[in-house]
Amino acid sequence: MKWSWVAQLFIIIGFLIFGYITVKFFHIPLPGSVVGMILLFMFLMIGLIKIEWIEKLSTFQLKHLTFLFIPPIVSLFISTAFLRMMHWNVLIIIVVSSICCLLASAYAVERYEKIKRRNIE
Structure with a gap:
């Protein structure tokens, strides 16, 4: 229903x-x-x-x-x-891992865009 x-x-x-x-x-x-x-x-x-x-x-x-x-x-x-x-150590781990994920995502998108541009040309 x-x-x-x-x-x-x-x-x-x-x-x-x-x-x-x-x-x-x-x-x-x-x-x-x-x-x-x-x-x-x-x-x-x-x-x-x-x-x-x-x-x-x-x-x-x-x-x-x-x-x-x-x-x-x-x-x-x-x-x-x-x-x-x-505890503060947990907060530091959360902040550092968030920054690492952000940087890894940015790097992956950058690589993807380079490969995409290379394939178009």
Whole structure:
């Protein structure tokens, strides 16, 4: 059964609220949005939620994944409990590995463009 956009949105928002309630009740040091995503994943894996129920909205979200993941990631870093758990060496590893990935991607694109130009000529 295909559900409307509104019904799919209510399911996703329901898990967001469920995540916030779970965090408040169990005093979990993570943002409610992250816990809500984990709970939605668990319900999908168990089979309590069918993928068809949220497929249309999920496809739309996957197309715009970068913009939709920025708020949960930012809320992780703003969360004081998360910052207390995270050590500086982990933060340094994250920053250095991100820079390495960025440089490797730039190098790969540059090489690809050179090969592409050579094949055109």
